[in-house]
Every structure is written in C-alpha cells, then in structure tokens.
Amino acid sequence: MVLAVIVVFAVFGAAGTSFADEIMSTGKKSEPSAWSKWLERPPGPFPGVILPDEPYDGKVVEQPIDFPHDVHAGANQINCLYCHTYARRSAVAGIPPTSKCMGCHNIIATDRPRIKKLTEYWEKGESPPWKKVHDLPDYVRFTHELHLKRFLFDNPEMSVERSDEVCALCHGEVKKMTVARKQKTLTMGFCTRCHEANDGPFDCMECHK
Amino acid sequence: MKQTMGHSIAWNVISRIPSEDLKDRASGAHNEWREMSKKKFDRREFLKAMGVSGVAVTVAGCDMPSFIASQEGVEEVVSYLSPEEFVIPGVGVWYASVCMQCPAGCGVRGRIREGRLLKLEGNPESSLNAGKLCQMGQAGLQNHYDPDRVTTPLARKGGKLAEVTWEQALTMIEEKTGAGSSIPKNRFAWFTGTVSGHQGVLMKSHLEAMGSTAHFVHETINNQVWRTVSKDMLGLETPRLRFDKAKLVLSFGADFLGTWMSPIHFSGQYARFRSTPDRGMLIQAEPSMTLTGANADMWLAVRPETEGAMALGIANILIKKEKVDASALPESVLDAIDGYDVTTTSRITGIAGDRLIRIVRHLKDLSPSLIVAGASACGHVNGYQSAAAAMLLNFLLGNIGKTIEPGENFSFPQLRPAEGGTRDLARFAKAAGEQQFDAVFFYGANPLFAAPAHMNMAEKLDAIPFKAAFSQFMDETTARADLVLPVASPMEDWGTHVPAYQGDRNAIVFQQPLMEPLYPGVRGLGDLLLGLVKMRNPGPLDDFEDYYAYLQNAFAAIPGALKGEGGDEDAPFDKNLWNRVLQNGHLEVPGAKRSFDTKVFAPDVAGHRENADYPYYLAPTPRAGFYDGRHANLSWLQEAPDQITKIVWNSWAEINPSTAAKLGVEQGDIVKITAAGGSIEATAYLHKGVHPDVVVVPMGQGHEEYGRYATGIGVNPLKILDPLSDGKTGEMALYGTRVKLARTGRSKKLVKAGDAETQHGRKIVATITADHLRRTEGES
Secondary structure, three states: OHHHHHHHHHHHHHHHHHHHHHHHOOOOOOOOOOOHHHHHOOOOOOOOOOOOOOEOOOOOOOOOOOOOHHHHHHHOOOOHHHHOHHHHOOOOOOOOOHHHHHHHHOOOOOOOHHHHHHHHHHHHOOOOEEEOOOOOOOOOOOOHHHHHHHHHHOOOOOOHHHHHHHHHHHHOOHHHOOOOOOOEOOOHHHHHHHHHHOOOOOOHHHHOO | OHHHHOOOOOOOOOEEOOHHHHHHHHHHHHHHHHHHHHOOOOHHHHHHHHHHHHHHHHHHHHHOOOOOOOOOOOOEEEOOOOOOOOOOOOOOEEEEEEOOOOOOOOEEEEEEEOOEEEEEEEOOOOOOOOOOOOHHHHOHHHHHHOOOEOOOOEEEEOOEEEEOOHHHHHHHHHHHHOOOOOOOOOOEEEEEOOEOHHHHHHHHHHHHHHOOOEEEEEOOOOOHHHHHHHHHHHOOOOOEEOHHHOOEEEEEOOOOOOOOOOHHHHHHHHHHHHOOOOOOEEEEEOOEOOHHHHOOOEEEOOOOOOHHHHHHHHHHHHHHOOOOOOOOOOHHHHHHHHOOOHHHHHHHHOOOHHHHHHHHHHHHHOOOEEEEEOHHHHOOOOHHHHHHHHHHHHHHOOOEOOOEEOOEOOOOHHHOOEOOEOHHHHHHHHHHHOOOOOEEEEEOOOHHHHOOHHHOHHHHHHHOOEEEEEEOEOOHHHHOOOEEEEEOOHHHOOEEEOOOOOOOOOEEEEEOOOOOOOOOOOEOHHHHHHHHHHHHOOOOOOOOOOHHHHHHHHHHOOOHHHHOOOOOOOOOOOHHHHHHHHHHOEEEOOOOEOOOOOOOOOOOOOOOOOOOOOOEEEEOOOEOOOEOOOOOOOHHHHHOOOOOOOEOOOOEEEEOHHHHHHHOOOOOEEEEEEEOOEEEEEEEEEOOOEOOOEEEOOOOOOEOOOHHHHEOOOOOHHHHOOOOEOOOOOOEOOOOOEEEEEEEEEEOOOOEOOOOOOOOOOOOOOOOOHHHHHHHHOOO
C-alpha cells in the first residue's frame, strides 16, 4: 500500500514539478509543459479564440414550460442577447422577465398549449418557476459581462449578430435544443484551460473571491 | 397595505433549494465520512486513507466535478415578472432609509439585489453620520433576517400564547380598547422606546383618542441628566457640541465614541479633532474604562460619585493657581468652588494632586476646550450635580459659544422624539403597582428585562388586565403579554424619524421599506397605529387607506420652502419631490438660530458614600454592541469581541488587580457579586482600567427569553440595582449600586479574541513606558 502511494507520487510528483514551474514562471511560456498542448492546438473554427472543446452530456431538465430554444434562436434567429439581455450588463445572464415573453406572445401563437400556459402564469402575476441548468458553486465568481466583452464586443473578428457563437463556447448548441441542456463540463479545468489558452486572468482571486 | 411597495422595489428571482435535495446531494460524501468516523482510526490508518483519496484528488484535479458544481435542474431561478428598467439581476441597487438599532437616528443605505437586502452602510448624504455606520447598525441586517422573529399574531389562551389571525387579534384590541369598549379614560398607557416623526404623532393621536396622557418612554441608555443640566444652565436641551472645534476634551465618563448621545456623529468630529496639526488632547475621567476612555491621552480612574468634586477641584485650581478670570461667576458658585482645593479634591477623588494640576495646565493652554459628562458621572444620586459641575467648567473656561453652540431651532416640534430615560421605568412601575391601568401597549421597550428586581416588574405586569406587545421578537416583556402583534422590521416599514441630537443640519430622516416583508404575517408600526386611531376615533383619518398614504399627505403639508428647489407650498402631493427625498433619505429643514439663556448656579456635589457592608460600586456599563440588551439576540454582536476585554458570548466581571489580590481572586475565578437586592455570579476579568472600588458587569446579557442566541447567556446586572435615583431628575442611579464581592471557589476560562495579554516581546504595537514618555515629552 505504502509502496503504491510512493510510486503514484513519483509519477505525478514529476509532472507536478513542471506544472508548478509553469505556474510560478510569471507569464513566460518558454518550456513545453502539461498545458502546452492547448497552446499548440491549431486555432479552431471560432475566430480569435482557442476553444476548450469538452463535450458533456447533461441531463434533460424538466421545466414548467418546454421552452423551444430551437424555434426562437434557431428557426427565427432571434439573437440570444435579445432575451438574455442582462448577460452583457451583469454577472448573471438572467432569465428574461415574463413581460418580455408576453411582449410577443400577446399576439403571436396565442393558441398553442405552451403559450396558453405562459399566459396563465402572466395573468396570475407570477413567473414560471424555471429550473437552473447551468449552475456554478457559490465560491466561483463568474461574470457574463466580462466574458461577453472579451469574446464578443472587444473581439474585432466578431459582431453582435453572431453572439450565439460566443454563447455556444460554454453553453453548447442551444439553438438546436428545446429546453437548455448542459453540454460543457464547466469544471475548473474547463475554465482554466480556456484562460490559459486565451491569456485570461490566472490569479486564484479572480474567480474565487 | 397594497400601496406600501409603491416605490417599486422589484422582487423576485429567488434561488431555492428544497431541503430534501440538499440532504440527497450531501449524503454521498457525508456518509463516507460517517462510516470512517465510526471506526477507530490511528494516525497510521488515517494517513493511509488520506494517501489513497489524496491521489484520487490529484488525478482528477480541476476536472473533478464537485457534486455542487455539476448540479442541474436543482435550484429554481424565477425571473422578474415585469421589472423596472434599471433593475438588473446580479447588480445591486442602493436605497436610503434609517437605522433603528439605537435612538441616534443615523441614515443608512441598503443594497438590494433580486429583491433581497444584502448590506447596510451609512448614508453619505446624512449630516449626522456622513456615510458611516457602527457595528450595531451593520447588524441591522441580522435584526431583519433573524430566525426568531415573531411572524404571526399570538394571543394568550389558557395561560399560553397561541397563534391567532389578525382579524381575531384586532377584534381583541377593539373589545378591550376600541370605541365601544368600557375602558375608562386614563386607564390606558403606552410604554415605548424612543418614538419620533409621524409615528409619534399617531401615537399621540391614539392616546388622545383614548383620553389618556400616559406615555412612558423608556431608554436605559439615555442622556437625560446631561440634557436637563444643559436646559437649566444654557436654556437649551440639546446644544450642539463641537468636539472638532475643541483643542482639549475632558470627558467625565461620556462614552461619546461608543454609546453616548450620537456616537457616529461624534466619532466624525473626533476624527477631525485628532487630525488637526496640534492634535486635540482627550482626557477621560471615569471609574471604568469605556471605548472613549481607551482612546484617551490621559485616563483617570476617578472614585465613583466624585466626578463633580473633581470638576470643582479643577475649577478651584484654575482660579487659584492659574488665575483664570472668574469674575462672571456668582458668589455662591465661587464659595462652592472654594471648598475644593487641591488637597481636598485629591483626597475625595483619589486622583493625585500633581495630576490635577497637570490637567489644569493643559486646560489653560489648550483653549477652547470642551467638558462633557456621561453615564458613569450622571448615573449617581448626585448625577445632576456632577454634570452641572462639569458644565460649570465650560463657563469658567469660556467654552460656551465656542465648542458648545446653540444650534438651530427644529421647525416641527410635533415630530420631535418623545424621549425618555429610566425615570419613566420607575414611574411606570409605581403606576402599575397602584393598578392604574386596564390596558397597556408596549412597543420598542423591554421593561421586564431592564427593571431591577426591587421593582417587581413581572408581578406588576401580570396585574395589568390587558397587555399588547407590538414586537418584532419574543423578549421577556412580549412573552408576558396577553396579545402579541408582530411588527415589520425597520427594513420593511415606512416612517419618518427625527434624531433627538441633530447633525450639522436639522433633518427629518425618511424610512422606506428596503424589501418586501419576509413574513406575510407582520404589519408596519405606522399601519397599526393608524388602524388603532381609526378604531377608537373613526372619522378624521378614515381617508387614509394606509400609513403610506398618510405619510404622503403629511409630506404634502410641509411648507414648500423647506422642500427646496421646485417646492410649492400650495401644490398637493408632488411625486418628484417625494422621490427625491426618498432618494436622499432625509429632508433637511433649516430653522432659526437659537440662542443661549445662561444661568450659573452652585452644584451641590456631595460625593462618595461610605458603606462598610457593601464596599464596592457596581457599574453596569453599556457597550456599543449589546447596547441596553436589545442586540443580545444578534449573533454577530455576540461574536464581536467586547471593546475593552475582547470577551465573546458571555458576561464577566471587570475587577482591578489590586482588589482581586485583596480578595484572593484570580483571572477566570467566578465571583459572587451581592447587592442588597440580590446577587449575580460572573467570571472575573482582571485589568487596570477599573477603579479599585468598582466592579464592572456590562449590561445586555442575561436574557431569560430573547431567541436562540441570547437566551440563557450571561447575567443581567440591572436585576440587582439598588433603588436609587438622581435627586434632581429622577433618573435611576445606574452606577450607584453598592455590592460586596466573594469568591465562589469555581473558575472558568473566558473565551476571548486574541486571548493573550502580552505581546510576547514582539513589537506588534509599539509601546513606551509612562515614565519614559514623561521624560522625552518634557512633561513634569
């Protein structure tokens, strides 16, 4: 048992050294390291960004109303930021206020069962109790605002019309789903690899504050 | 009530985790540990286990999804229904309101996000606290979210309080005190803490409607003695004190940085006083060290009850030795001063003659100065006389008009607070003992906790046929009531408040709800008062659907000139002005300059009473934290170390080491403190910031009923107070109780922050001996 521990430690200890060196060498990336494969990867299809491409097969979350993202963002090509308008202004993207839904659905498709259900909520003066699909632990401070700034608004190769491509980096192909499903791991490894590859901030305190 | 949220605090987006889910998710990891802890582990086994799981963690590293991170579809995220445009989830909005943690009336701002109040800070617009807020104010947040709040009306049925509906509760009130009830005039009373603004107006209307004048206003921590002295000698109860204009402050036990009058306002002045090029000098004379005393340049342990003698002694030396012009003082005053030469004063007060002379020299050199007297000087049978002697020094030193200013008149006398002190507690005890009342309503006061045992308050309360408590918490008094009406927290309510001591500019402070009530079963105080007036005297106020409407109407009646730019006297309610005032948190109301009407008289300071049976004085000092005990239910303040001893979650007895040595008491020994009216036990904390004749047991602990954090912790020194009061004002002599001390033979370690009295040779705080300082600073 003890031997096994030592062996395992020897293997990972060695790898750990270069990892530590990498972290400690402030910003210099001269030596190949455990992380270098991310840097050497050819740029992906997304302009100006190296993607952490890590699929995850999230479960289908049952929602009060089966909101069809595919109809809104897919077929009708409504910009993500039209409904999730808080994403560019706040740490959280927010669920659109029910008044926003009703802005269109006062008139559009009022005979469909899902819209009828929505209208019921609206008339009761309540919002549907949506379930959170993408959730980070409370000790992580993630901000949509800064990520959109970096990848969309300050990215000369992108335009606001293509915001769905930016959102898809972390949220997957939402415009092909009905209700949202988690498609990326959203673990700390997922975050740090992207931060490393795209020169994001790397201080612990940046996210754990 | 519908209108109460009219100012649009949008509210929603709640993250809720059903508790079963929490249990499920936690169980995996938790069970493993539970299994492990069942076995007996030795160190070797433990390291082995850690080795294996440690490797597992290393392998997975940052990619191991924690059970928290990977949750999907567990929490709810409810969107806003139809938010205001400026409302953004995740971004806080600050709203102004008032702090009601003590009667000072500071302005606050609360950060609201997703309909929840998250943080309180001082309102920078307030000329009283200028953006600052003390620890008690910060803990206002906990007061709001306290898990022990009363959430539904309760009525006594078969000896026990049981839940009733509001309808039932109000019917009970109507039966006992309504227009159709048979309650005779003057058989009704209100017993409250400080109430001001329009709540005060409505309370007065209710009393009038009841045909009663009995309004008892009780504050254990008050400045009534000092205010009475100010009124008698200066003609004004609340002259403006300018610590910032003084070069020297001599304070006889006034803890103006902690609990005296308006601590945050004075702390601001104190900061300016200390940061002048010459740096103001602070001398504090008190029998037990307060927060202010701990900040002083010179701290003097004056013998209790002799503060007045010390002041007269200083006057004597000023006149005799320093030849200060005293021609303006009447002959009788000079005669009184004459008897207190250095030797006599030194003998009476226990302060060495050379120190008195040194203080006088400083007073002569550093002009203008400011002399104030606070709780420990005023809390004796000669309290008024001592405070008058201190004020006399201000006359002699020419401070009147320089560091004590008349200030401005407050234009709305009807909104001024009904202020009280401990005199009203004694008056109430007497009246209740004579069974003068058929019904008493309680709000914002806890007489049962504050009353000494000799008042027999519990029996007297029980003898009152109908007691209704308008209460946020189940405290001692509330638990004895026949009817409990849960009131909204200050963060959920509307109101106007007028600080007794105004800031640089007179203002009415506006209170607005920072969020929706946490519990649907609570009602605002204003709404309840309005309902009570309507119930007793239908007609005049029937037009107002709720207190919000009443307040808006009252606001419209304020003369336009006072509302500032755009204000129009004849205009009806102006929404824009109203919003601007709510945004600021207050309405400044300039008034005419006041002037002094001075009258100097000779104080009769007869000091120190010898008492062979009870040789020590009990000092139930107030601390900025529990205050008078009202904050003992806030765990933040229980957890915050005491300013002097650093002790948490307990009561203790501060004893001078020399006294302790005499009694054979050591640090941590439990001592029995016996007064004529009873005894308490507390753990001894020895330190030199206490006069040898004094034992300090801070007030605030020892609750028998006050929620999960306060009940059963510590002891209540107020219980064993002697039946003494100041001869002039009738205020209870809180510091006059005589006690004897005895060892119990038991001891207990007190929990305190730091827990070390020395720096172990490390210069964490640079220190210098007093002797060295005197030599290097050139003092003799």
